[in-house]
Amino acid sequence: MAEIRCPMCSTMNQEAAEVCSNCQARLTPLVADLPPSEQHDSGAEGRTPPQSDANGGNDDWLANIRADAAMGSGVEDHAAEPEEADDAAPDWLGRLREADSSIEEGPPSDKIPDWMGDFIAAGDEATEEEVPEWLSRVRERREAQTEEQPESDEGEDWITRLREDTPDEQPAGLEDLKPSPDDDESIEKPAPQALDLDPPPDLPDTQVPQDDLAGEQVIPSQEAGDIAPSVDSVVDDSPPAMQEPISPDEEVEWFPAPDERELQEAEELLHVPALLDDETGDASAIELSDLNLDSIELPDWLGELKSETPPAAEDEGEGPDLAPATLPSWLEAMRPVDTFRSEIEIEAEEVLPVESAGPLAGLRGVLLAEPVVAMPRSASTAAARLEVTERQYAQGELLQRLVEEEEKEIPPAKAERRRLPLVRWGIAFVLLLAVILPFGFSQLGIEGYAFPSVVSRDLEPLINLISGIPTERPALVVFDYTPGYSGELDMVAGALLEHMVMRSLPIITVSTRPTGPPLAEGLLNKIAAGYGAVNGESYLHLGYLSGGPTAVQLFSIAPRSVVLTGYHLPDSLSEGSVWESPLLQGVQRLSDFNLVVVITAGTDTARTWVEQTHPWIGDTPLVMVLSAGAEPLVRPYFEASEPQVDGILTGLPAAVSYRQYSGLPLETGVQWDAFGMGMLAVELTLIAGGAYGVGLWLLRLRKRR
Amino acid sequence: MKIGTYLLWAAMAVGTGLIVLLGYFVQIDQIPADGLIRNIFELRLLIMRWAVLLAAVSLGIGLFNMFLVHWMKVSEQRTGWKYSAVLIVTFLVTLTLGLIFGPDSRVVLFLFNSIQLPVETSLSALLAVTLSMAGFRLVAQRKDLISLVFVGTALIVLIGSGPGLLSTENLFFGFFAGLRNWLAQVAAAGGARGILLGVALGSIVTGLRVLLAVDRPYGD
Numbered sequence: 030m031a032e033i034r035c036p037m038c039s040t041m042n043q044e045a046a047e048v049c050s051n052c053q054a055r056l057t058p059l060v061a062d063l064p065p066s067e068q069h070d071s072g073a074e075g076r077t078p079p080q081s082d083a084n085g086g087n088d089d090w091l092a093n094i095r096a097d098a099a100m101g102s103g104v105e106d107h108a109a110e111p112e113e114a115d116d117a118a119p120d121w122l123g124r125l126r127e128a129d130s131s132i133e134e135g136p137p138s139d140k141i142p143d144w145m146g147d148f149i150a151a152g153d154e155a156t157e158e159e160v161p162e163w164l165s166r167v168r169e170r171r172e173a174q175t176e177e178q179p180e181s182d183e184g185e186d187w188i189t190r191l192r193e194d195t196p197d198e199q200p201a202g203l204e205d206l207k208p209s210p211d212d213d214e215s216i217e218k219p220a221p222q223a224l225d226l227d228p229p230p231d232l233p234d235t236q237v238p239q240d241d242l243a244g245e246q247v248i249p250s251q252e253a254g255d256i257a258p259s260v261d262s263v264v265d266d267s268p269p270a271m272q273e274p275i276s277p278d279e280e281v282e283w284f285p286a287p288d289e290r291e292l293q294e295a296e297e298l299l300h301v302p303a304l305l306d307d308e309t310g311d312a313s314a315i316e317l318s319d320l321n322l323d324s325i326e327l328p329d330w331l332g333e334l335k336s337e338t339p340p341a342a343e344d345e346g347e348g349p350d351l352a353p354a355t356l357p358s359w360l361e362a363m364r365p366v367d368t369f370r371s372e373i374e375i376e377a378e379e380v381l382p383v384e385s386a387g388p389l390a391g392l393r394g395v396l397l398a399e400p401v402v403a404m405p406r407s408a409s410t411a412a413a414r415l416e417v418t419e420r421q422y423a424q425g426e427l428l429q430r431l432v433e434e435e436e437k438e439i440p441p442a443k444a445e446r447r448r449l450p451l452v453r454w455g456i457a458f459v460l461l462l463a464v465i466l467p468f469g470f471s472q473l474g475i476e477g478y479a480f481p482s483v484v485s486r487d488l489e490p491l492i493n494l495i496s497g498i499p500t501e502r503p504a505l506v507v508f509d510y511t512p513g514y515s516g517e518l519d520m521v522a523g524a525l526l527e528h529m530v531m532r533s534l535p536i537i538t539v540s541t542r543p544t545g546p547p548l549a550e551g552l553l554n555k556i557a558a559g560y561g562a563v564n565g566e567s568y569l570h571l572g573y574l575s576g577g578p579t580a581v582q583l584f585s586i587a588p589r590s591v592v593l594t595g596y597h598l599p600d601s602l603s604e605g606s607v608w609e610s611p612l613l614q615g616v617q618r619l620s621d622f623n624l625v626v627v628i629t630a631g632t633d634t635a636r637t638w639v640e641q642t643h644p645w646i647g648d649t650p651l652v653m654v655l656s657a658g659a660e661p662l663v664r665p666y667f668e669a670s671e672p673q674v675d676g677i678l679t680g681l682p683a684a685v686s687y688r689q690y691s692g693l694p695l696e697t698g699v700q701w702d703a704f705g706m707g708m709l710a711v712e713l714t715l716i717a718g719g720a721y722g723v724g725l726w727l728l729r730l731r732k733r734r
Numbered sequence: 735m736k737i738g739t740y741l742l743w744a745a746m747a748v749g750t751g752l753i754v755l756l757g758y759f760v761q762i763d764q765i766p767a768d769g770l771i772r773n774i775f776e777l778r779l780l781i782m783r784w785a786v787l788l789a790a791v792s793l794g795i796g797l798f799n800m801f802l803v804h805w806m807k808v809s810e811q812r813t814g815w816k817y818s819a820v821l822i823v824t825f826l827v828t829l830t831l832g833l834i835f836g837p838d839s840r841v842v843l844f845l846f847n848s849i850q851l852p853v854e855t856s857l858s859a860l861l862a863v864t865l866s867m868a869g870f871r872l873v874a875q876r877k878d879l880i881s882l883v884f885v886g887t888a889l890i891v892l893i894g895s896g897p898g899l900l901s902t903e904n905l906f907f908g909f910f911a912g913l914r915n916w917l918a919q920v921a922a923a924g925g926a927r928g929i930l931l932g933v934a935l936g937s938i939v940t941g942l943r944v945l946l947a948v949d950r951p952y953g954d
Binding site: 514551715 | 782847857858871903907
């Protein structure tokens, strides 16, 4: 069964299919059938048999055509070949194929694809349904060209140029199309010519193959000795603007003016464009209306001749009697507002081109995208009319005001008068005065503050501990505070260190801070001076212990492996190790010290020493000398059921009490008075601040009333 | 994820942590002179020495970084570059003198006792002025309950800590001293215990996460 190849997706479809089963593209171009009357008229002059003869008298009119075509034709031999087709095949098509096969040599047999070979083979024995109609049209066209060639060569070869200028555009895959019987319904029925072929019996009367019609437009020119009718017939479908009449003065000399009868006949003829590509010889299914006449270069006389026919009359006669289109009310309501109006007027349907490819192939007046997308348009007045609500209007006003204010130049703000920090200076002056004044109490005869009479309950165990420490082994004193706390901690730790020096307890110092060793050296040097203690004999500095908590633990386990050199060693030990000192004999670990005293102002440092030394400190007591601020965080270690800290000494009052109850000289009178005056100044400051606030609150309360 | 590298680092961290942790549960006096435990203990000491060494190196790197930062600041003459210039000069002078004469020489001690010690002590003294000023503003401008409690507590502790408004021989001084001790040893110590417990729990959890390789501060 014959199949049709889809021009869009090349899918093979049934012969009777109108649309592709795969892509739904139309397989048969949509061409409006001509009225039967025109077809009958086009067969005037005896070239086309009347419709009544289509069934029974085919042989006659075909014979006439064959006889006319045989004159001066090079295909007469082929036309005289006997019919070899079977009964099912149309004779005229088979003969046409045979006749044309002799004209067109075609490609070598070895280069013909299989499907084409089958097609050709089938053509020899083709039945009526399998005859490739397009091929017959092509051959007819070729035959007509060969017949016209001698005459065209004599005068201007404008026919050749006409064909050359004819667009070669063809639907893709058209050459692969196999005509189907259904095509006959949509394609004009061709009129057989030059060959003694019987028309297909199943063809409708109103349809004539296009190629045959093309033959018709050639035949009269051959008979009349000119080609004016045929060319004019081509112009028949051109836009009216191109149909300009030509004056007799402008006629070409070699080309006589056609008479009215010939012109009328030519106009009534059906015309088809050149369906044959001159170079490839491919057939085309382009309809008459597909021919782009704008690209055809016509003689002037042709344009004038065509313009004589009023296009309006043609439109009126050919246009369908249709009522003007009206939109239903609901569709009219849904139609978008005509905001923009295109400047491009939609042309008449007859002027519009016919789609030559794609699913819309064959349709005329397809909506064009260019006027909507690419062509310039102007906005109508309705577009500028906005519906603005009050809120939007207010927001717009606000935005405009903001923009206007943004452009205004803001005057430079006056620099605020810088207020002197009198309160801060006053407090600093009071504190400074409070600390300095006690130094003049003795000269002024002012009695200072009395020493504390109340002793903390924590102080007595500490004094007893220091008093009971044996002096055979040294005590380790850790100076872990910065110089900023030296004013407080030197006073507090001085009492404990002086007690130890007074008891001739050897002191070994170490510090986890770089500033610790010089602080230790300064404090011990000052204390030892009063008791004749000497560096290297009564005390010794191990120096800086780097490494943080890890170094503390390592020092607790193996102090000799951590500290190697020492700090500010005596001359006897300047070239050797600090561990060669007699003070450190027998000290291998932290527990070998008789006492460990940690002087610090930081809670983290105190916690590090408590926690890191606890597993290896053994029975060696640990004493904390702290700043007043660090006491709360260290006290839990001291007040635990199993205390890790054996004594705490914190704050200047405790140090003064320690001196009082340990029998140390009270040389801290000035410091004690300065401490008391400073405390007084701070207390008064807070009281003054409270009074100031209460006063302001009362004033505001009175103003409110 | 680099499985091999991750396992290697995790194994090293966990192994090192376990070895160091075991040292807290072993009495040093009970460690035999020879044997596996002794070897582990010696390995633990070795690891800790490495840590101390790395800490010292990090201190040197920190000093070098500080020098570079201020050097760049001076080179680009950014804001405060003059102070950076002073820092660089004093740093180089101190370092040079320390390297030449030693950290315990009289020159370095002179610089310490004459410059660093007074400067840091003065800065600490300014803290007293600042705190006094803050207390004044607090009671003068903010008159809410929390402010009054804060300032009242500070005033009670100041009065009870030493001579001031009340002499130590005053009859009311004992009252304020007892009140101060109660605040410092009960209320403040209670809060401090809570803080310490929290810190201890956090340290334990952090240590366990590192030992279990859940946290990998050394990277994956």
